[in-house]
Amino acid sequence: MSDSLMEVRDLAVQFKVKRGVTRAVDGVSLEWRPGEIFGVVGESGCGKSTLARALLGLVEPAAGEVALRGNRVEGKAEVAELRRRVQMIFQDPYQTLNPRQRVRSIVAEPLLVQKVDRSEHDGRVRRALEDVGLDPERFGSRYPHQLSGGQRQRVAIAAALVLEPEGLVCDEPVSMLDASVRAQILTVLGGLQERRGLSLLFITHDLSLAWSLCDRLAVMYLGRVVEQGSAVDVIEHPRHPYTQALVDAIPVPSAGGGGPRELLGGELPDATDVPSGCRFHPRCPRRFEPCDRIDPPLIAIGGRGQAAACLLHDPELAGRAVEAADG
Amino acid sequence: MSLLEVSDLRVHHRGEPIVDGVDFELGAGEALGLAGESGCGKTTTALALMKLLPPTLKQSGRLTLRPPEAEEPINIEKRTEAGMGLVRWRHISLVFQGAMNSLDPVQRVDTQIAEAIRLHEARPKAKEVRERISELLKTVGLTPGLGRRYPHQLSGGQRQRMMIALALACRPSLVIADEPTTALDVVMQAQVLQLLENLREQLGLALILISHDLGVLAETCDRIAIMYAGRIVEIGSVDSVFGAPQHPYTKRLLESLPVIGGERGLATPIPGGPPDPGEMPEGCRFRPRCPYAAERCLEDPRLREVAPGHASACHFAPWSEWPAPAAPAAAEGKG
Numbered sequence: 001m002s003d004s005l006m007e008v009r010d011l012a013v014q015f016k017v018k019r020g021v022t023r024a025v026d027g028v029s030l031e032w033r034p035g036e037i038f039g040v041v042g043e044s045g046c047g048k049s050t051l052a053r054a055l056l057g058l059v060e061p062a063a064g065e066v067a068l069r070g071n072r073v074e075g076k077a078e079v080a081e082l083r084r085r086v087q088m089i090f091q092d093p094y095q096t097l098n099p100r101q102r103v104r105s106i107v108a109e110p111l112l113v114q115k116v117d118r119s120e121h122d123g124r125v126r127r128a129l130e131d132v133g134l135d136p137e138r139f140g141s142r143y144p145h146q147l148s149g150g151q152r153q154r155v156a157i158a159a160a161l162v163l164e165p166e167g168l169v170c171d172e173p174v175s176m177l178d179a180s181v182r183a184q185i186l187t188v189l190g191g192l193q194e195r196r197g198l199s200l201l202f203i204t205h206d207l208s209l210a211w212s213l214c215d216r217l218a219v220m221y222l223g224r225v226v227e228q229g230s231a232v233d234v235i236e237h238p239r240h241p242y243t244q245a246l247v248d249a250i251p252v253p254s255a256g257g258g259g260p261r262e263l264l265g266g267e268l269p270d271a272t273d274v275p276s277g278c279r280f281h282p283r284c285p286r287r288f289e290p291c292d293r294i295d296p297p298l299i300a301i302g303g304r305g306q307a308a309a310c311l312l313h314d315p316e317l318a319g320r321a322v323e324a325a326d327g
Numbered sequence: 328m329s330l331l332e333v334s335d336l337r338v339h340h341r342g343e344p345i346v347d348g349v350d351f352e353l354g355a356g357e358a359l360g361l362a363g364e365s366g367c368g369k370t371t372t373a374l375a376l377m378k379l380l381p382p383t384l385k386q387s388g389r390l391t392l393r394p395p396e397a398e399e400p401i402n403i404e405k406r407t408e409a410g411m412g413l414v415r416w417r418h419i420s421l422v423f424q425g426a427m428n429s430l431d432p433v434q435r436v437d438t439q440i441a442e443a444i445r446l447h448e449a450r451p452k453a454k455e456v457r458e459r460i461s462e463l464l465k466t467v468g469l470t471p472g473l474g475r476r477y478p479h480q481l482s483g484g485q486r487q488r489m490m491i492a493l494a495l496a497c498r499p500s501l502v503i504a505d506e507p508t509t510a511l512d513v514v515m516q517a518q519v520l521q522l523l524e525n526l527r528e529q530l531g532l533a534l535i536l537i538s539h540d541l542g543v544l545a546e547t548c549d550r551i552a553i554m555y556a557g558r559i560v561e562i563g564s565v566d567s568v569f570g571a572p573q574h575p576y577t578k579r580l581l582e583s584l585p586v587i588g589g590e591r592g593l594a595t596p597i598p599g600g601p602p603d604p605g606e607m608p609e610g611c612r613f614r615p616r617c618p619y620a621a622e623r624c625l626e627d628p629r630l631r632e633v634a635p636g637h638a639s640a641c642h643f644a645p646w647s648e649w650p651a652p653a654a655p656a657a658a659e660g661k662g
Contacts, residue, residue: 043512043514150600183594183597186593211591212585246513247587251520264517267484267515
């Protein structure tokens with residue numbers, strides 16, 4: 001417990017809507033370790049961004065707890081402390097920067113908020129800009145509209161780094177950027193993890209990216225973690241039918257493409273009306289008898305921390321799945 | 328005879344080139360992918376093919392369309408706005424990225440499809456139109472009942488299918504799809520790409536698919552054209568371009584994409600960013616970012632065939648092997 005940077009246990013976040021209650025995050029437990037790049041992947045609407053916001057105390061959880069370095073985060077003082085030690089960057093670098101502020105003051109803003117001594121500002125802003133590969137002399141006095149998309153995202157990262165956080169939550173930080181710019185931003189983030197030991201929590205719908213970048217990852221479906229483990233194990237040897245379907249749907253940029261494949265039908269159901277039993281069962285190609293009744297917990301597979309919330313891995317029930325397949 | 332012939336297409340904005348001499352041909356029933364980063368001119372090229380550019384953009388160049396049901400070739404560049412009205416949707420149609428923004432929010436979707444049919448056909452019978460719409464919806468994998476809905480009552484994937492149904496309403500021979508799956512999740516994206524592939528087979532449609540996602544193009548297209556700074560820098564069959572790229576830009580672009588099961592870890596980024604239309608570098612436009620740039624690259628390279636059916640605009644093509652790159656020319660630029 002104490003060797004995690006952040007940990008959530010049985011976390012639930014709900015929103016009231018006209019038709020009832022949306023269970024955006026519905027019982028998630030996970031651990032983000034210091035120095036690692038932890039990925040959270042899933043389709044839009046699976047609850048990954050809500051999970052990130054709950055981690056930083058930006059939304060009120062309905063149940064469960066969030067801990068920083070083993071200490072439960074509750075109350076204003078702990079949330080303030082958390083927001084100093086863990087920072088966040090967002091998808092759209094066009095909307096997160098104040099268009100009327102110069103780069104230098106955008107990056108210095110968090111120092112003002114956290115009441116850091118004025119004499120330190122210049123040095124820290126300079127260091128943060130250098131860390132993201134922007135020359136402070138050239139870029140410090142520019143406005144956001146004078147920057148390219150990639151440069152804007154770097155400024156957003158610099159503003160997040162200026163408080164020297166231990167962790168950085170990145171919500172789809174490159175999904176709006178082109179391939180070559182994307183590689184530049186990822187290199188900046190990867191470099192920060194290596195040089196500074198910065199821990200990254202990487203939220204993305206891009207499985208190839210998660211595979212190439214992350215140490216460990218969690219796959220979310222309809223508010224729940226359905227599979228987790230090392231990025232290589234989960235993506236190269238998925239154990240949950242949903243992860244398998246996501247991996248199969250990735251278009252392959254190589255001669256001949258990925259070849260024929262089985263496609264998942266249907267769409268992500270509404271989170272106000274979560275299916276009974278396993279929430280994936282209505283779309284699952286491998287469902288069997290008890291799947292619409294039993295809500296599967298994460299079941300450990302192998303000895304390396306991989307786990308899948310699927311009854312196929314339940315030693316007592318798995319036999320029935322084989323019978324069902326044979327029959 | 329090819330279905331579409333594009334010859335020396337240029338688009339200028341206040342004298343600055345956005346598209347700068349694009350040539351290609353497209354056969355009937357063929358799928359061509361148009362790839363490149365934002366600002367490279369791929370969407371502008373698509374809009375120019377339908378003469379849909381805003382008035383501040385001036386286009387020139389020859390665009391010849393030979394639909395099987397037309398007796399004479401259609402010279403798009405000579406058509407007036409009224410004349411283009413007979414071509415758009417009837418012979419070429421366009422599927423945009425944001426389906427929500429191209430469907431009318433206050434009309435039921437089947438009404439919108441019916442309108443497209445009525446615009447192009449003389450007095451069609453109401454019953455026939457209704458039947459055709461329900462047939463169309465089935466073709467794109469939607470239950471006909473969904474036609475009575477408004478766009479906001481459909482999911483993202485359903486709206487994109489509806490856009491495709493609308494594009495097919497007048498049985499065109501060419502569909503241009505501009506980033507049709509970019510707003511969709513990976514599972515929905517795979518479903519829509521599968522649909523486009525099936526439609527090509529069933530209807531003999533030719534397709535121009537525009538995407539920045541090389542994986543999407545590899546899965547769906549026969550040939551692929553890579554654009555950079557307003558020009559096609561490489562064009563060829565998907566297998567040859569992905570298997571043995573012949574332009575350093577394509578090569579670096581492919582290397583920047585993670586391929587599961589391949590080498591893990593971060594790719595070396597291409598330094599800098601693409602040039603602004605007002606400040607095109609002399610000679611090869613990729614030169615300032617190219618690790619292989621040499622003096623010869625100050626000369627403008629032409630797109631020329633370097634292997635059967637495979638053309639590259641690099642002086643040093645064909646590349647049989649790629650030497651370890653020297654230090655890149657531009658250290659810090661845009662990006």
